Amino acid sequence: MSKVMVVTSGKGGVGKTTSSAALGAALAQAGQNVVIVDFDVGLRNLDLVMGAERRVVYDLVNVVQGDAKLAQALIRDKRLDTLSLLPASQTRDKDALTEEGVKMVINELREKFDWVLCDSPAGIEKGAMLAMRFADLAVVVTNPEVSSVRDSDRIIGMLDSKTVHAENGGKFEKHLLLTRYSPARAARGEMLKVEDVLDILAIPLLGIVPESEEVLNASNFGCPVTLHNPASAPARAYADAARRLLGEKIEIVQPSAEKPGLFSRLFNRKAMA
């Protein structure tokens, strides 16, 4: 049974694309057949974060409008052959996507892949609504920061009312992915704690991705962080989150506030090379 999962947040810049790439890669590393679809028409970036920017020929809009076949637009990852990408168009406007067209593409992807990840654009406009429209479940990416939490709450409301699954009377499955979390700042009372965000948003926690320079490092190289430096804290958080999505019961460990010691720093550096 294939699953269509939207990665969404409402607010921009919280890590939707980074998380889509990392979760997609982690699921593929776990042996799943995965495609990540970039819904950010006009501002595509998933191709760049995944290092496929020079391989884009056709895009989602071309497929939706019938100008290209799905197989022509799909880009297979060079590092993981179970991972593919369907890029967004860079030039056309958002109205180029239609509900009917997206439905057709998603249905076709369902037949080919175990997981269809929809990387949503920020905001609550058409692109974001279409990214969630046909999803079976959602990962809500949230930063421990007031505007991100508020926007996530809004998006949760929409997942529960504007998706086909919800309109058919189903209870929509949602998971919280807390990103850019700084345990030290939370411990000092300067940042919302994991429990605060969970209390407020009231959806189950999928994982906590600590703030880390490795995330920027990985995107500089155009490589999902789970592939770039699997031993790093964010990569392990994403890998665990992916295994939870596959039904494994793995306890969520809160990142500790301690600074990494010399040994672990050396180890991480080696793992990066």
Place this chain on the structure above:
Amino acid sequence: MNLLSLFSRKRSAPVARERLQLLLAHERALAGHEDLAATLQEEILAVIAKHIPIDKDKVLVKLDKGDQVSTLEIDIEMPPALAGRP
């Protein structure tokens, strides 16, 4: 910064938590009714217009959300001919 101010500095996370909880309680209650004021204005106007000719620009619908009580204020300027009638 002296030692005292270091200790008395208010932690920001509890403030963020409280503000969010208050705000989201309101926003959730209003979910799906984001343009309630506009809808009310339109429908109230339609009802009144059946009986009295009124100027659309002279109707004001205001929705005020307070912590405890919210008020709906409807302000309609009557045409002079009707207003002058006993």
